[in-house]
Amino acid sequence: KIPNCCSHASCASDGIPFIITKCISEIERRALKMKGIYRVNGVKTRVEKLCQAFENGKELVELSQCSPHDISNVLKLYLRQLPEPIMPFHLYNKLMGLDSDLRELLKELPKPNIATLRYIVRHLRRIAELEEDNKMSPSNLGIVFGPSLMRPQDTLFLCLHKGIIQII
Numbered sequence: 001k002i003p004n005c006c007s008h009a010s011c012a013s014d015g016i017p018f019i020i021t022k023c024i025s026e027i028e029r030r031a032l033k034m035k036g037i038y039r040v041n042g043v044k045t046r047v048e049k050l051c052q053a054f055e056n057g058k059e060l061v062e063l064s065q066c067s068p069h070d071i072s073n074v075l076k077l078y079l080r081q082l083p084e085p086i087m088p089f090h091l092y093n094k095l096m097g098l099d100s101d102l103r104e105l106l107k108e109l110p111k112p113n114i115a116t117l118r119y120i121v122r123h124l125r126r127i128a129e130l131e132e133d134n135k136m137s138p139s140n141l142g143i144v145f146g147p148s149l150m151r152p153q154d155t156l157f158l159c160l161h162k163g164i165i166q167i168i
Contacts, residue, residue: 015112016119019054022061023075024123031068032126033133038144042070050074079148086117089153117149 031037041047047070053061054074063071079086087095091108094100106114124145128138 015110015115017078017116018059019078020075020116020119022054022063023071023078024119026063026066026071027068027075028123028126031072033130034068035133035135037068037127037134038072038076038136039140040069042067042073046070047073047077051077054078076144076148079145085149085151086113086120087150088113089151092150092152095150120145120149 027037046067050061050063050066050070051074088109091105094105095102106117109117124138124141127134127136128141131137
């Protein structure tokens with residue numbers, strides 16, 4: 001069985017993790033045009049406090065008074081810390097192959113992952129459409145979100161391995 005992105009989170013009936021819908025809806029409500037919305041980091045202590053709030057009482061988290069940069073930071077952090085990315089490890093090499101049929105590969109995704117990916121991509125399209133205001137081009141968004149949505153399984157091992165070799 002392929003783990004899905006909802007295995008480790010509170011999700012709606014469509015399988016999209018609550019934290020993703022909550023953060024994205026708040027960003028869309030008041031920060032679509034904010035300059036560098038996904039490039040500028042939030043304040044670390046506030047981001048940590050928000051993450052803790054989501055862990056403690058997901059549905060009770062109130063974002064209306066939070067900095068949009070803190071909210072976007074929480075979203076990026078959540079995606080980065082998923083045990084398995086939205087695009088599962090077993091698809092990484094296929095996705096990196098230039099001859100791969102993306103539509104066929106997407107059919108291999110668990111339903112919650114495809115729903116979540118679709119939700120995130122639609123949001124990123126809305127962000128990119130306002131690039132003139134927010135300075136978030138499709139390229140910038142790819143740089144920010146690509147490694148969080150899709151990464152090889154052994155990234156940590158490779159980093160550690162390179163570090164050990166440099167020490168030796």
